[in-house]
Amino acid sequence: MDVSVxxxxxxxxxxRIVIVRAGDEVDGVFVRTERFNVLIDTLGTPELCRMALDLxxxxxxxxPLIVINSHMDxxxxxGNEAIAGRAPIIAHAGALDRLRDPSAxxxxxxxxxxxxxxxxxxxxxxxxxxxxxxxLNGGDLTLEPIHTPGHTPDHIAVWIPELRICLAVDAVxxxxxxxxSKSAEDLRLIRSSLERIRDLDATLVIPAHGQTxxxxxxxxxxxxxxxxxxxxxxxxxxxxxxxLSRSSGLQLEDFVTIPxxxxxxxxTFYRNCHQTNLAATVQAxxxxxxxx
Numbered sequence: 001m002d003v004s005v006x007x008x009x010x011x012x013x014x015x016r017i018v019i020v021r022a023g024d025e026v027d028g029v030f031v032r033t034e035r036f037n038v039l040i041d042t043l044g045t046p047e048l049c050r051m052a053l054d055l056x057x058x059x060x061x062x063x064p065l066i067v068i069n070s071h072m073d074x075x076x077x078x079g080n081e082a083i084a085g086r087a088p089i090i091a092h093a094g095a096l097d098r099l100r101d102p103s104a105x106x107x108x109x110x111x112x113x114x115x116x117x118x119x120x121x122x123x124x125x126x127x128x129x130x131x132x133x134x135x136l137n138g139g140d141l142t143l144e145p146i147h148t149p150g151h152t153p154d155h156i157a158v159w160i161p162e163l164r165i166c167l168a169v170d171a172v173x174x175x176x177x178x179x180x181s182k183s184a185e186d187l188r189l190i191r192s193s194l195e196r197i198r199d200l201d202a203t204l205v206i207p208a209h210g211q212t213x214x215x216x217x218x219x220x221x222x223x224x225x226x227x228x229x230x231x232x233x234x235x236x237x238x239x240x241x242x243x244l245s246r247s248s249g250l251q252l253e254d255f256v257t258i259p260x261x262x263x264x265x266x267x268t269f270y271r272n273c274h275q276t277n278l279a280a281t282v283q284a285x286x287x288x289x290x291x292x
Contacts, residue, residue, distance in 0.1 A: 001115055005043070005051040010213040013204060014163050016141065018059060020052045024266070026075040027208045029167050030056055031160070033138025036064040039087075040158055040167055041208065042079030045117055049079030066090065066136065068145060069126055070169040071155040072098040074107060076208065080124035090134070091126035092147055094154030099125045148197065150190025152180050157197060164203040171197060174210025174217050175256045176224055178273035184284035187225070187277070194222050224255050228277060232285045240282065250278060 003023040007030075010019070020028035020043070028041040030052075037060050042049040053060075065087035069077045072095045080089060098104060104123060112118040136143040144159040148171040158167040170177060171193050180186040197205065197218050204213045231249060232240075252258070252274040258267060
């Protein structure tokens with residue numbers, strides 16, 4: 001599959017921030033400060049990352065570069081090889097656990113077998129990790145990586161307080177985000193992360209998927225999880241024991257409006273996300289019932 005890179009923006013977005021769009025696959029973000037530039041995510045291959053760096057060359061204006069890996073999902077960090085040795089790469093400490101897990105290499109092998117553009121990818125991890133708080137002081141702008149687990153254990157969003165902009169990456173997503181697993185704890189974490197982002201009261205919230213900057217997406221995502229929990233809580237024991245994916249009123253389209261023209265493979269992807277979210281919601285319901 002051929003993917004191209006373009007630079008784009010949103011209405012009211014400060015010109016020091018540029019969206020780095022790799023087709024419909026993922027959006028990275030470039031932030032220019034007085035002291036240095038920051039690239040949030042390196043896209044899905046080194047080639048895509050190099051395309052992005054070439055397009056950004058004029059905007060970079062020879063400032064030092066810092067890279068933030070939001071999390072160790074392939075479309076966000078497999079471009080790291082293009083950065084290695086050129087700029088420090090920052091990630092949450094949990095990223096190293098994911099990178100060391102055998103599944104990381106297995107995912108690469110699987111994708112390389114399906115698409116030739118992944119065959120030359122080498123997994124390159126972060127140079128610097130943190131587990132508490134971190135602030136990058138760029139002079140005119142500060143960037144605050146915030147641990148926002150739930151979508152993945154290592155996920156971070158980036159808050160720019162001077163502009164009241166949250167680069168939410170995959171913690172917020174349109175039409176829905178996906179919880180890391182079918183466990184009640186991961187569901188609690190993703191809802192907590194969404195609440196934390198909501199409480200920032202951002203002017204713009206920019207996810208990596210969905211091509212939107214509207215803060216209302218956070219409320220829509222929270223509303224989706226709340227509606228899902230309410231629907232599951234209203235089920236009888238026999239309905240819970242049934243195959244929930246076939247139960248009336250529990251399909252993705254029962255909770256969110258599907259954008260017009262969404263490709264079938266994308267719709268299938270989000271339906272699968274919904275099934276994971278549903279399973280985690282059922283697990284949370286069962287645990288709540290057992291502790292009642």
